[in-house]
Amino acid sequence: MEYWKRIPDKEVVKEGVELAFAALRRHVQARPKETWVGLSVAAASIFIWKYGQDLRHRYFAWINNKFYYMKPQEYEDFKHKVFTCLKDLTSHDPKLKEEKSLRILEIGAGIGANFDLYPNNTHLIVADPNPYFEKYFSENKANFPNIKIETIIVAKGEDIDMVESNSVDVVVTTLVLCSVTDMPKVVSQIKRVLVPGGKYIFVEHVHDWDTKNHRIRRFLQGMLTVIGFWPFIFDGCHLNRNPLPVIDAVGFSNVSSNQDYAPLPVWWMKVAQPHLRGVATK
Template sequence: MEWVVWALRLVLGILTAPVHLLGVLGLWAPLCQRYFPPCMRWLSARYNEEMAGTKRALFGGLPGRARTPGRLTLLELGCGSGANFAFFPAGTAVTCVDPNPGFERLVRRSLEAHPHVRGLAFLRASAERLPRVPDASVDAVVCTLVLCSVSSLGDVLREVRRVLRTGGAFYFLEHVAAEPNTWTAFWQQVLAPTWRLIFDGCDLTRETWKALERAGFSELQLQRIQAPVSWKIIRPHIVGFAVK
């Protein structure tokens, strides 16, 4: 089976050779930085429609994490266009983190559309290193469709634990590697290299739950689901929260 995966990857690589060439020349990353935000805004709106019930159930526990009732301090990793703001409780004060500065304008638009959420700051940073966020300073950390593209899951989860106050929680909703020996897993393997380039580092085959299990949280509530999304290749998801 491995040779079939290799052969199909080769065919796909030939078909998408111009994109791979731009990547080798270092020209694809600047294009992604410019065009990825508007594309993700459209994709996030579609994802919200399909995953609204899951997000409402997941983020329904956020109010209980506030140190002061009605005043939740939240850090969102990979905030993108601010697609999650609609699901945050009233009184949320959010610090947004994203390495792509092109999202800042979209975040500000989303804040205007959701006045129940107050924006504290937009930090252009990677989730692996957040020096401007103090220790034990937030009630909750949120990320959705972010851990698939970070360079080091271990570093991200260490930063999450550092910035959370004791009793605070990390809420996640992520697509992950499919169950082995399934057609979805097969096509994830085939598409992985080209998908990673086109979608700004997104890894279809990441086993994110393993990193969460060894991250040292005091409690981990994690569920594997088949998300009701249009693209079958990313239907395998994990959803849940981890408590510091």
């Protein structure tokens, strides 16, 4: 009301508002179909703007659960190759060392697709920004009583300051760095929380490196990312990233990695077939 009082000629403003509404009413009566289409688009835009991220999070959790049961054993074997280093590790925590167990932080754990790759009695810290994974994570965890959950953190990999420095033996990311907002910060956080000599295990899909034989795939990876289609459908996933230069630049004492084409179950997923696997040592 205070703002209304400051207007010098309220009658003129009132008349202008009435004229605008009258013009709008005539437009609706003259073009009802076009009006309702426009209103529907506007309403849908407002709905997506307000609730779109939440809906994408729900959908992404659901579709990841479906993909978990679609992935062939060949893909699990493909991942397993970099996890074999776990059998030779001992914890820097005296109590865990006595128990012959490890403390592992998994960033972007999702539904817990890597449970079967962890040693018995693993103490697991989980960080994931999507709260809708909780249902699927809990259902899957029931099948792995040998895994002990220490903490579940609903946060992005950039925001895990609550995890103490030099406190975990292993950090794991699988198909995660494609969707983070600030990759250098995430990898720096990983190095920070690792104990000296700790291992960072990564399995990530990347931009195809073969510019001669896979030009079409490289083009599709770039196009689907730049136009926003793939990030929208898969909750921020980018097909045209390569995290290796970032991992190399952070300052690990050693980085061992290789590029290979992963066995994926359906034809349209082959756009994400180029993979990077490796282990970095702090």
